[in-house]
Amino acid sequence: MTDWSSLVVLPAPEHDPFDIGGVAEIKQRLGLDEVVKLHWNENLFGPLPGVLEAAREELEHAWMYPEETYRAFRDEVAAFLGTTPGRVFPGHGTQALIGALATTFLRPGDRVVVPQLTYYLYGTACAARGAVVHEAPTRELRIDVEALLDTVRRTRAKIVWLCDPNNPTGDMLEPGEWAYLLDQLPGSCVAVVDEAYVDFVALEARLPRLAAVEEGRPVVVLRSFSKFFGLAGLRLGYTIADAALTDRLALVEEPYNVNCAALAAGRACLRAGDAAEERRREVAEARELLAAGLRDAGAEPLPAAANFVLARIGVDDRMLADELARQGLLVRPGSDVGLPGYVRITVGPVPLMRRVVAAFTDARSALEG
Ligand SMILES: Cc1ncc(COP(=O)(O)O)c(C=O)c1O
Incomplete structure (x- = not known):
């Protein structure tokens, strides 16, 4: 044996x-x-109208690698966000992208910071790559930006992970807290912000994370189709990041690891409007x-x-x-x-x-x- x-x-x-x-x-x-x-915070309301039909129609093309659907997805997400396709990169769920980011940035012994109360996978994925995970204390169940920054400086961390809205607490950072974090973050540390739940938030209440990416700040944003859009079983998410980083992420992930039906469903979600x-x-x-x-x-x-x-x-x-x-x-x-x-x-x-x-x-x- x-x-x-x-x-x-x-x-x-x-x-x-x-x-x-x-x-x-x-x-x-x-x-x-x-x-x-x-x-599990799945979507008990089900997907939006037209989304499953779009996935079903795409099955006709299941014999092909999803080269065209990747391009179409990146174009359409970019248009939806008001940015360029080079900044958009899909993965088979945010979970896959968390792993890809950890592989992209970390060598054994590198330090990362996670808030004490947050989604478990950031710490697990980084530890699996040999990184040392430091927890920053939360205050009254809220992410404490000052404690995060202190821990980043003290440990000379390479990544600080944030979840906003946070899981399991459900609250959000205040605009001033995010601005302060961005302002104080050492240039040698990347803030990865998991926005898996942001689509539940009214447009006017969201924080300007795309602007931070476009300004060239060390920020990577993660989005998911599992939560608001109800596609947890299809596995689809994407990063919003500098194009130079996106190209490297593409080297880390297996080629075309998102399937054509998921990509078509994701595009249909973005057209759901009202x-x-x-x-x-x-x-x-x-x-x-x-x-x-x-x-x-x-x-x-x-x-x-x-x-x-x-x-x-x-x-x-x-x-x-x-x-x-x-x-x-x-x-x-x-x-x-x-x-x-x-x-x-x-x-x-x-x-x-x-x-x-x-x-x-x-x-x-x-x-x-
Ligand atoms: C904060 C957070 N990020 C990511 C995920 C997983 O997202 P995905 O289904 O896109 O991999 C979850 C699932 O519970 C979550 O709570």
């Missing part, structure tokens, strides 16, 4: 890596046929209803800009999540993301949010005893 442990440079995973959401295990354990996934605006309103309305219901039930929801709400619940988060799971509602216990005593709940359509609030209210009062 081959001893894989002596050959592979990574330790064996502790959990089944193909069931990280735990859905199969939960269904089996609780004897449930169906569960509602409110624990439907996207309407969707933003629907999500905001359902999010307000969820937050108000949680508050009425005795929890303390945080201000939320994305498609999830994080709330301090005043009872044991794993017990509460288990109780909701018994009713087929999967929510994320805060203990999973370093926040015991909190839960994170994905926003879905209003009738579903009413069901969640009712189940949460009962479960919380039962646990409060």
Whole structure:
């Protein structure tokens, strides 16, 4: 028998890596046929009109490598953003691009900085490339720009990772905080800003990140089609970055690693116009209803800009999540993301949010005893 442990440079995973959401295990354990996934921030509203049709039509070209669809995607995203195609580079999900960026910038021993409370993958992807990951403390569950900068200077970090709106908290940096970070960031450190959830934010409330890229600042922006656009299963994201960096990213990623159906679906999302605006309103309305219901039930929801709400619940988060799971509602216990005593709940359509609030209210009062 081959001893894989002596050959592979990574330790064996502790959990089944193909069931990280735990859905199969939960269904089996609780004897449930169906569960509602409110624990992964997927889009419970579904894709925008016309998007799946565009993906289906593109299947006709599945015999070809996606050279033309890559070009068309980059052109169309650039026109949508108001920039040049050279600054746009797709990947099969933001996750793939996080890995590509880590490979592009890091040698073993290089330092990177991540906020203490943020999406786990930045640290994991950098550590897998041999980098040393330093956590910067957050303050009252918010990213603390001063602490990030201090840690960058102290460790002479090469990358600082930011998630805005942040996961798992759901809040955003203030314009002044972003401007200060940009102003103070050493030229030897790249700010990678993951905007996976930014499409939920009203256009006028977004921060001018493209301008920073176009001014030649050391900034890379990541966008995803998994969240607002509801295409998590097709795997599609892109970077907005200086063209000179984009060319190097293209050397790191496998050639044409995004498929033609995903690229066509992504382009259709960008043409959705009013439907996207309407969707933003629907999500905001359902999010307000969820937050108000949680508050009425005795929890303390945080201000939320994305498609999830994080709330301090005043009872044991794993017990509460288990109780909701018994009713087929999967929510994320805060203990999973370093926040015991909190839960994170994905926003879905209003009738579903009413069901969640009712189940949460009962479960919380039962646990409060
Ligand atoms: C902050 C953040 N970035 C990226 C991702 C993954 O994005 P994608 O599906 O585009 O790989 C997630 C998924 O939960 C996320 O929360």
